[in-house]
Amino acid sequence: MSKGNRMIDYTDKSTAAKIPATFDRHNRLLESFTKLQEVQEYYKLGQQALEQGLGVSICHLGCGICCRVNVPIAMGVEARNIISWALGRGPLFLEGLLDRCENWLISADGPTHAREGIIVGIIPRKILGEFQTLQGSQCPFLNPDTTCVIHGARPIVCQAFGVTRDPAPICPRPLGSGERRDLMAIISGPSVDALRRKVQLMRQAASEGNPAWGASGLLPTMLLAAGRPERLKALIAENRIPSAKLLMVAGEYHGLLWQDQLDGARQGVPGELLIEHDKGLETDGIDRRDLERAKQEFRQLV
Numbered sequence: 001m002s003k004g005n006r007m008i009d010y011t012d013k014s015t016a017a018k019i020p021a022t023f024d025r026h027n028r029l030l031e032s033f034t035k036l037q038e039v040q041e042y043y044k045l046g047q048q049a050l051e052q053g054l055g056v057s058i059c060h061l062g063c064g065i066c067c068r069v070n071v072p073i074a075m076g077v078e079a080r081n082i083i084s085w086a087l088g089r090g091p092l093f094l095e096g097l098l099d100r101c102e103n104w105l106i107s108a109d110g111p112t113h114a115r116e117g118i119i120v121g122i123i124p125r126k127i128l129g130e131f132q133t134l135q136g137s138q139c140p141f142l143n144p145d146t147t148c149v150i151h152g153a154r155p156i157v158c159q160a161f162g163v164t165r166d167p168a169p170i171c172p173r174p175l176g177s178g179e180r181r182d183l184m185a186i187i188s189g190p191s192v193d194a195l196r197r198k199v200q201l202m203r204q205a206a207s208e209g210n211p212a213w214g215a216s217g218l219l220p221t222m223l224l225a226a227g228r229p230e231r232l233k234a235l236i237a238e239n240r241i242p243s244a245k246l247l248m249v250a251g252e253y254h255g256l257l258w259q260d261q262l263d264g265a266r267q268g269v270p271g272e273l274l275i276e277h278d279k280g281l282e283t284d285g286i287d288r289r290d291l292e293r294a295k296q297e298f299r300q301l302v
Contacts, residue, residue, distance in 0.1 A: 028208045036078065036202050039202055046163045050163065050185060056173065056176045058162045058163070059162065061146075066167065068142065074157065074217070074218075074222050075206060076215060077206040079226040082219075101221070103140075106235060113242060119248065127243050131244040131247055171184065199257065212225075216248070
């Protein structure tokens with residue numbers, strides 16, 4: 001503030017030195033939101049192009065088949081985008097959404113048993129099977145009437161189903177021109193290359209703003225970490241959450257977005273996940289610096 005011609009500075013030097021870095025970090029996070037919106041819009045355009053070419057809709061209300069066999073993986077920036085979207089629908093809606101996340105995390109149903117706290121990046125073999133089975137279970141955001149609670153802001157891995165990755169053999173939608181039940185159309189070629197670049201740029205912007213925003217995990221976990229971090233801390237401290245539900249992945253793993261990922265998964269290839277082996281770790285090109293930064297951020301968070 002000013003007094004006459006004098007300026008009174010209430011900011012000490014140590015605080016002033018942090019201001020440019022803080023603004024830069026916030027700008028990178030805002031940039032990641034913008035890039036996420038670009039990716040989401042690109043997926044919408046891809047879906048429209050497919051539907052026009054096939055002459056059929058690639059998603060039908062009242063189906064929900066894909067949601068019955070998939071707990072989506074999402075990045076931290078996607079979780080925060082969903083939190084913002086949910087808050088726009090009212091505080092009660094947001095609280096109900098976070099309640100779903102918490103109930104799912106502490107549920108004793110399913111194959112999850114090992115409780116060793118949060119896991120960042122490296123999956124112990126004894127937890128890998130639990131994680132894979134868990135990921136293939138019903139999404140907690142699927143309503144009994146097969147509607148999706150978060151459809152308006154769903155993660156890109158959900159948008160990718162049937163657009164950049166083959167929905168066969170589980171998808172019951174009508175077949176379009178030239179399709180077979182075991183061979184269903186998706187977008188490919190330069191369009192997918194451009195979309196992959198957009199996803200990479202989004203993750204890069206998010207990671208530079210906050211490594212935890214660019215890392216990935218099961219969506220209910222990421223949402224509770226974003227919306228109720230202190231509650232998540234308490235549940236972990238009380239050892240109430242199976243470790244398979246707390247897995248965090250650094251690097252470029254976002255779940256099955258692309259057809260080559262899906263083909264690899266069908267052949268037993270784990271993709272970009274870090275998995276323990278008897279003779280060390282299979283890294284698949286993960287940037288170790290990303291992993292270490294993500295570990296630090298997640299340890300601070302939970």
